[in-house]
Amino acid sequence: MIAGTPHYATDDKAERVRADFPILATRTSKGKPLVYLDSAATSQKPRTVIDAISHYYEDYNANIHRGVYEIAERATDAYEGARKRAAAFFNAASTEEIIFTRNATESINLVCYTWGFEQLHSGDGILLTRLEHHSNIVPWQLLAAKTGAELRFLELDEQGRVILDDLEEKLQGTKLVAITQVSNTLGTIVPLERIVPAAHAAGATVLVDGAQAAPHMRVDVRTLDVDFYAVSGHKMLAPTGIGILYGKRALLETMPPFLAGGDMIRRVAYDHATYNELPWKFEAGTSNIAGAIGLGAALEYLEGLDMTWVREHEVALTAYALERLDQVPHLHLYGPKRADERGGVAAFTMGDAHPHDLASILDAEGVCIRAGHHCTMPLHELLGLTATARASFYVYSTFADVDALIEALEKAARIFKL
Amino acid sequence: MIAGTPHYATDDKAERVRADFPILATRTSKGKPLVYLDSAATSQKPRTVIDAISHYYEDYNANIHRGVYEIAERATDAYEGARKRAAAFFNAASTEEIIFTRNATESINLVCYTWGFEQLHSGDGILLTRLEHHSNIVPWQLLAAKTGAELRFLELDEQGRVILDDLEEKLQGTKLVAITQVSNTLGTIVPLERIVPAAHAAGATVLVDGAQAAPHMRVDVRTLDVDFYAVSGHKMLAPTGIGILYGKRALLETMPPFLAGGDMIRRVAYDHATYNELPWKFEAGTSNIAGAIGLGAALEYLEGLDMTWVREHEVALTAYALERLDQVPHLHLYGPKRADERGGVAAFTMGDAHPHDLASILDAEGVCIRAGHHCTMPLHELLGLTATARASFYVYSTFADVDALIEALEKAARIFKL
Amino acid sequence: MDELFYREYILEHYRSPHNYGHLENPDISVEDDNPLCGDRIRVDLKVEDGRIADVRFEGKGCAISQASASMLTDVVKGMTLHDTLRLGKDEIMENLGADTLAAARIKCATLGLKVLKAAALRALERAAETEGQRP
Amino acid sequence: MDELFYREYILEHYRSPHNYGHLENPDISVEDDNPLCGDRIRVDLKVEDGRIADVRFEGKGCAISQASASMLTDVVKGMTLHDTLRLGKDEIMENLGADTLAAARIKCATLGLKVLKAAALRALERAAETEGQRP
Numbered sequence A, B: 001m002i003a004g005t006p007h008y009a010t011d012d013k014a015e016r017v018r019a020d021f022p023i024l025a026t027r028t029s030k031g032k033p034l035v036y037l038d039s040a041a042t043s044q045k046p047r048t049v050i051d052a053i054s055h056y057y058e059d060y061n062a063n064i065h066r067g068v069y070e071i072a073e074r075a076t077d078a079y080e081g082a083r084k085r086a087a088a089f090f091n092a093a094s095t096e097e098i099i100f101t102r103n104a105t106e107s108i109n110l111v112c113y114t115w116g117f118e119q120l121h122s123g124d125g126i127l128l129t130r131l132e133h134h135s136n137i138v139p140w141q142l143l144a145a146k147t148g149a150e151l152r153f154l155e156l157d158e159q160g161r162v163i164l165d166d167l168e169e170k171l172q173g174t175k176l177v178a179i180t181q182v183s184n185t186l187g188t189i190v191p192l193e194r195i196v197p198a199a200h201a202a203g204a205t206v207l208v209d210g211a212q213a214a215p216h217m218r219v220d221v222r223t224l225d226v227d228f229y230a231v232s233g234h235k236m237l238a239p240t241g242i243g244i245l246y247g248k249r250a251l252l253e254t255m256p257p258f259l260a261g262g263d264m265i266r267r268v269a270y271d272h273a274t275y276n277e278l279p280w281k282f283e284a285g286t287s288n289i290a291g292a293i294g295l296g297a298a299l300e301y302l303e304g305l306d307m308t309w310v311r312e313h314e315v316a317l318t319a320y321a322l323e324r325l326d327q328v329p330h331l332h333l334y335g336p337k338r339a340d341e342r343g344g345v346a347a348f349t350m351g352d353a354h355p356h357d358l359a360s361i362l363d364a365e366g367v368c369i370r371a372g373h374h375c376t377m378p379l380h381e382l383l384g385l386t387a388t389a390r391a392s393f394y395v396y397s398t399f400a401d402v403d404a405l406i407e408a409l410e411k412a413a414r415i416f417k418l
Numbered sequence C, D: 001m002d003e004l005f006y007r008e009y010i011l012e013h014y015r016s017p018h019n020y021g022h023l024e025n026p027d028i029s030v031e032d033d034n035p036l037c038g039d040r041i042r043v044d045l046k047v048e049d050g051r052i053a054d055v056r057f058e059g060k061g062c063a064i065s066q067a068s069a070s071m072l073t074d075v076v077k078g079m080t081l082h083d084t085l086r087l088g089k090d091e092i093m094e095n096l097g098a099d100t101l102a103a104a105r106i107k108c109a110t111l112g113l114k115v116l117k118a119a120a121l122r123a124l125e126r127a128a129e130t131e132g133q134r135p
């Protein structure tokens, strides 16, 4: 750590940000301060998000859209206000393009069940990368098994970056490109700016799994020109149980509904029904109202931080982490070598110390990392691994957290006599 | 109101219960105390549920099932603990039969998409009642349109009670009986104890929409012997965004997965996947963890109240409301006449004062009722109505709330010069 | 919402709506509803020289939607189509004598206006077409 | 979890597991895994007179699962099949010298036991069958 490096500029702010997150002031049962390095699994929540939820329940909890009375109006305004904020945050053309779901997984499945089952036929190609999370593989496997569509994959280079040399070739006959923007395991940032135009030129529709990108960088769905974009709220400071599917209006309009029930209809008779307008057509039953309101508060908080700073801090922190991890003996780090080519995750192995053992030893030090396949089993198999240890960062992560990680890893190395 | 009637025995407790619900101490913008009579739309939340959510986010927020570190363990224990509590609350045979969903609507759709699309074929009957909520009609309409299965209906008598005379006949060729346990509009309690055995004898599978029953009476899925049971948490003191599908294990095991992604898999390769055990096979992606924990707290609170008291109080309150509403000139009440034949909802019209106007006038008095079709458009059409006004009760509702309702209705009658 | 909002003249319009019924051979007839509450309104227009020569409405629904439509028909009779397109929520609220209204009820209050504007727009479109067809 | 938990002898068992490898012509061979973390263990048994005459295991995974399996093979050699079925989590924890372990790690610690018990059960079943076939 060299004082006065550019790192510390972003870190000062991160230190202040920490004060907004109640959990970061807690200690483990062993009295260790919490060093939370598992933000890629789920993020911690700022006071403002927690309060937005309590405030809803304590002050204006009511069901939405149909109530005439005051608190029902307030609840509806807050819920639809969250949608407006989301539309602005991602620069959607309108709120009609923002559908609230449970999580990125449901967002992807929604597209699979409605657009996918309507549009894909035997022999059609679905192009993924080798980086994909299970949530962006298994739905397409099920679809392929039922329709006869076939999965294709963009391969990776030795740093885990997506190889684009054969992109045009693989796009031939491809009807859907379903790719992650940032890998939750290797951190790889996928060059959407090259893939999306090529995909469109080849007549393919593009779904982007934004679960690991949306929390960490400015995402402008219109500049990216993606057709669908899937987001999980819980990874971006919002409550669990709320996610977003962005879809281009023209596409959403042609899609049949997904779940059927209250709120997604316009008229119902015993023998048939007509459907509501966008976005409600895809929101059946009582929504996660508190979740959406919490998501609105989370986006407001992120806007306050400024997404440019969020990404700058992540790059600075990742660069520092890569540098320090590189110096740990026997530690092998996966993914791109340059911090600006990756998100804030660092997956690694260390000698013959199994990732689960590492995670347990680090836990005793209050350092929370993930060990396992991180829902990318096929990618691990491709790398010849069954598991990795993974540290991941977010807005409240600091250089001191990285130091704590390194110290704990050095202790693990001593225990394992590496 | 006659002092010393048995009503007041249950009402004393309800008065004490109110203190646990922060929102009930608030006032409207006009300074009126909140008289919340829209619990059939969504219930208010006790302090213990609101705190359970905050506590999770402030103290042990982490993703579940895969984390080795301490807070991840605690989160997993709390989430699975909520499932245990739910299994006990509904007397399921095991936690494998309790699947967390977003709401009753998703629970019904899950069965529709997996069991339904596998098991129902052209000409198979799906038997509903005329009481059903859109969420228990529209999914089956979509299924019928795709498979050629056909919808049938049990008719209603003049009090809105289900006619069973032709049950055997209608069960012929019926493969699925999908019925509500309590009508959210007429309040009708459907005699499951007569329908379920007959359905099983005829070889049909039974799905019960328990959205309006589970919050209000003791539900024992094994005594009822239902095959599937759908529940919404938000109507029973729990947070929004969490529901339950109960299913008999033997059925759930034969069903293909619904949403695909993380957590619902056992192994994934690029070209195929195998699925996780029950109940996780049906829970794809990061769950509404806080929602489930909040649901656990809600069930604990309801156990503390005792579901026998909950139902007793509802019957007493409904009897009182029916009596008083009956005396309001020009007021027409729908549904069964006896309080013990109905749940705690009272739908009515009043002269030519439109339900929306009634709701607005009542809102000015702080009295929150619902006006509209309550997601039972076909039932309203059957009754020759487009809308009704509806007051509905729950554990914190009191005789004083009913008095406030009557007083506000009398004011509306004066305004409308009825 | 203020209870006073339901003034006597609103109830009068509700129970005895002005310009109620339909026109024989209307130039334009448009119907729409508010799916949230089921309110429904149809408006018939006779148009002469770009003005609303005559108007009738029919509908069912709450006092606010029906009274508001009734009052509106009085206002627009004789008005140019262009002027009716300039009418907005404010004028409706003024007709009703209300400052505020819950959002759900504003949709009731403005349903008549929505239908009327759709009718006026269609009349203007038709006039433009006829214009284009002149030799 | 206490860091001390990773005692030297655990690492020794991890790096130099006892009874590692496979048996020629085992009477029973059972394999299973822990899908959560991918740990995998196979156990081979030779059974004589209802006792475990010989045992080998092979596997991959974390130190806890592998060391625990290694120690277990020492314990069960010569034990009756019935007695191995009585072994539980407590004995495993005692072997490891641990008081507590996170639930996710308990599954690691007991994976070997789970596989061994499955093998013992299969051996007993097979014995019962042979019994039944006797004239």
Ligand SMILES: Cc1ncc(COP(=O)(O)O)c(C=O)c1O
Residues within 6 Å of the ligand: A262, A284, A285, A286, A287, B040, B041, B103, B104, B105, B106, B133, B135, B136, B180, B182, B183, B184, B209, B211, B212, B232, B234, B375
């Ligand atoms: C009888 C009945 N079924 C189903 C539902 C749907 O519940 P949810 O919107 O929570 O999915 C409701 C709620 O309005 C209901 O009253």
Ligand SMILES: Cc1ncc(COP(=O)(O)O)c(C=O)c1O
Residues within 6 Å of the ligand: A040, A041, A103, A104, A105, A106, A133, A135, A136, A180, A182, A183, A184, A209, A211, A212, A232, A234, A375, B262, B284, B285, B286, B287
């Ligand atoms: C890249 C990626 N896609 C999808 C998901 C699924 O997110 P969720 O579990 O919130 O649906 C994750 C989260 O683990 C992820 O990292």
